[in-house]
Amino acid sequence: MPTRSPPFALNRSQPELILNLGSCFAVLAIVAIVSYLLARERDSVEQSAIRASNNVVQLIESDILRNAELYDQSLKNLIWAVGRSELPTIPAAMRQRLLFNEAFVDRTRGDVLWLDKQGNVVGDSNSLAPRQANFGHTGVFQAHQQHANLGLLVGPLFKAKLGDMGWCISFSRRIDGPHGEFAGLAAGALRLSYFSELFRRLDIGAQSSINLLNTDGQLLAREPARPEDPQIGSDYSERPNFKRIISERSGSFTARSGSTHAKRIYTFARVADLPLVVLVMHSTDEVFQSWRRTATLVSVATGVLCIGILWLTLLLGRELRRRHEAEQSLATLAATDSLTGLANRRRLDQVLRHEWVHAQHNRQPLAVLMVDVDHFRAFNQRHGHAGGDHALREVANALKYCIRRPADLAARYGGEEFQVILPGTDMPGAMMLAERVRAKVQALAPFAGDENSVTVSVGVSVYTPGTQQTLAQVLSAADVALYRAKANGRNRVEGPIT
DSSP states (O other), rough: OOOOOOOOOOOOOOOOHHHHHHHHHHHHHHHHHHHHHHHHHHHHHHHHHHHHHHHHHHHHHHHHHHHHHHHHHHHHHHHHHHHHHGGGGGGGHHHHHSSSSSTOOOOTTTEEEOOOETSSSHHHHHHHHOOOOOOSSEEEEEHHHOOOOOOSEEEEOEEOOOSSSOOOEEEEEEEEOOOEEEHHHHHHHTHHHHHHHHHHOOOOOOOOOOEEEESSBBEEEEESSSSTTTOOOOTTTTHHHHHHHHHHHHEEEEEEEEOOEEEEEEEEEEOTTSSEOOOOOOHHHHHTTTHHHHHHHHHHHHHHHHHHHHHHHHHHHHHHHHHHHHHHHHHHTTTBBBBTBBBBBHHHHHHHHHHHHHHHTOOOEEEEEEEETTTHHHHHHHHHHHHHHHHHHHHHHHHEEEEEEEEHHEEEETTTEEEEEEETTOOOHHHHHHHHHHHHHHTSOOOOTTSSOOOOOEEEEEOOTTTTOOOHHHEEEHHHHHHHHHHHSSSEOOOOOO
16 A cells, blocks of 8 residues: 555644743743843942952052151151261250151151161160161161162061061161262161051951052061961962962952962052052952842842743643643534544545645545445344444444554544545555455444344545546545445445446
8 A cells, every 4th residue: 555645633722832932031031131130230249349449459558658758758868867977066866856857757657777887776766875786687788788779678577676566667778978888777667567557447347358468478467367367477479369469460350268268359559669569358258248138139039930920821821721622622523423433524524625635736646435334224223223323333443443544534424324535545555445444344243132243335436646537526436336336235345447
């Protein structure tokens, strides 16, 4: 039997699919918009924290530069006074005021010393009688001694020998003799506690900190200073974050802390040409704490909204599906014979017209079988309408059993007549199937109390592509073949006369 064309199928209802796609798109759009807004708000919070940190850095940088200028001016004034020839003849009190101008020297910040070429203290801003100490062994003293053009030199971190000043950094300038030879040093010590007090007045958060480091990686000051935090003098020179700070000079970046491994926002700047770096470290947990609360609230609300949309979509989709199924059921009922379960006459006419056009368009054969139950009127009289209905149902089941291709259709034509449409089936195939139907019906068990089984007569007609046949002629030929089968003794299959 030749292969048949694919069966035509009922179009599936599209509203539910469109509804689901629309809802999914709406949910995705809502999530995308909310995510974008939250991300933009996060960036805004981060930029605000960086701007605030930059303001703090600039404020501290300005203060450090002002102190450096004051110390430099004090050192220059000291060098000028040391070079005056009349200095030894001036009374001690006046000489002290000349050497250490109180307009530049603030004792609360530190002191200024005049060292001779051996490193001994010969002038002291804090005492009319110089305190005794020698600094000839220090690196700063030796650097000025060996290099004449260092200018203002900011020394490394040191613990003050004189007085109770704690940790300090030094500012120093070389004193030259009449012929340019090394004659001593003008040096000032600045207490680092001054910066700690300055930092303490700036509230940047409990988990954040303000730091002052030198370019060698030594920590000079830090606030707030907790017991678990690095101590003054700690070395950061080998840490990746510090190396990045030194290479970039100023800016901001986010990275993990080398000690706590927590995320930090680093904002930093080099203090002019001085070997000092101001660093503000903000804890990201602290910076984004308020944003996280907002993001959580918005995310929960958005999630509830999206779930609500999807839930309503499911409910509406279920109702649409029920409606579609009801429509399909009604369509099926409208196309089904209630007694036999086969297609009814209305459905038969629709399919027949469709398959006729399809056969002509694709130049394929179309077979039609007319099936009639033999002696049905007499059977109906013997067994009543209930028995007749039962016989028709059995014949219909036999047709269903024999016709298994999806494109084939068996329908109740009227009364005890049935019609079978076989798309893409030539005459040998149609005759074979008709014989199978006849044999299947004959093999049915006899009705109770009846010696004869139910039989059928079958007339076969086939549309041959390329001929001038019409649909009416094909149907008429099948009907003629059926009557010929009845005339020739019934319970047989007849095709067209060749």
